[in-house]
Amino acid sequence: MSNILAVAQQGEAILTLKAALVVESEFNSTWLNGLADAMQATMLERNGVGIAAPQVYVSKRVIIVASRPNPRYPDAPEMDAIVMVNPEILEKSEQIILGEEGCLSVPNERGEVARAEKVKVRYFSLVGEKIETIFHGFPARIVQHEIDHLDGILFVERL
Numbered sequence: 001m002s003n004i005l006a007v008a009q010q011g012e013a014i015l016t017l018k019a020a021l022v023v024e025s026e027f028n029s030t031w032l033n034g035l036a037d038a039m040q041a042t043m044l045e046r047n048g049v050g051i052a053a054p055q056v057y058v059s060k061r062v063i064i065v066a067s068r069p070n071p072r073y074p075d076a077p078e079m080d081a082i083v084m085v086n087p088e089i090l091e092k093s094e095q096i097i098l099g100e101e102g103c104l105s106v107p108n109e110r111g112e113v114a115r116a117e118k119v120k121v122r123y124f125s126l127v128g129e130k131i132e133t134i135f136h137g138f139p140a141r142i143v144q145h146e147i148d149h150l151d152g153i154l155f156v157e158r159l
Contacts, residue, residue, distance in 0.1 A: 005042045005056040010106045010154060019059045019150040022085045027128035032062070036083045036126055039064050047072045048104050050142040052149030055105050061086045063146035067139045072102060076138055084123035087147055090132070092116035099141055101155045111159040115141045
């Protein structure tokens with residue numbers, strides 16, 4: 001059973017930092033794989049649909065995007081969890097959609113946030129394979145929310 005990690009809360013310095021890139025020697029390491037497993041377990045435990053490493057006190061550019069219906073997001077579409085290392089948004093659609101967001105680091109607060117409906121993202125897998133994918137709708141929103149964490153931005157700053 002993976003470790004359930006503590007989640008940093010709004011006001012803690014780690015959430016305001018720009019996270020560091022994962023470097024080549026860290027790909028496919030026990031450390032990185034363990035971090036991803038623990039992040040996933042923590043996200044599931046807390047009914048999250050995404051999580052970023054800074055939220056578990058690791059200032060590295062690692063996120064998990066895992067849309068699925070749960071008590072916090074009953075209408076979320078179902079997708080397999082994707083671990084993204086060093087993700088970057090290459091393109092955003094001009095179409096912007098307002099949607100409700102919450103955050104494991106800002107408990108009991110929800111808000112309508114404007115996000116691009118579609119994003120093209122480049123990221124690396126845990127083993128260092130480069131991947132480009134286009135996300136639409138709610139998964140695109142999660143990607144943008146989690147990448148914000150890597151840049152030290154919480155969703156409440158976008159309200």
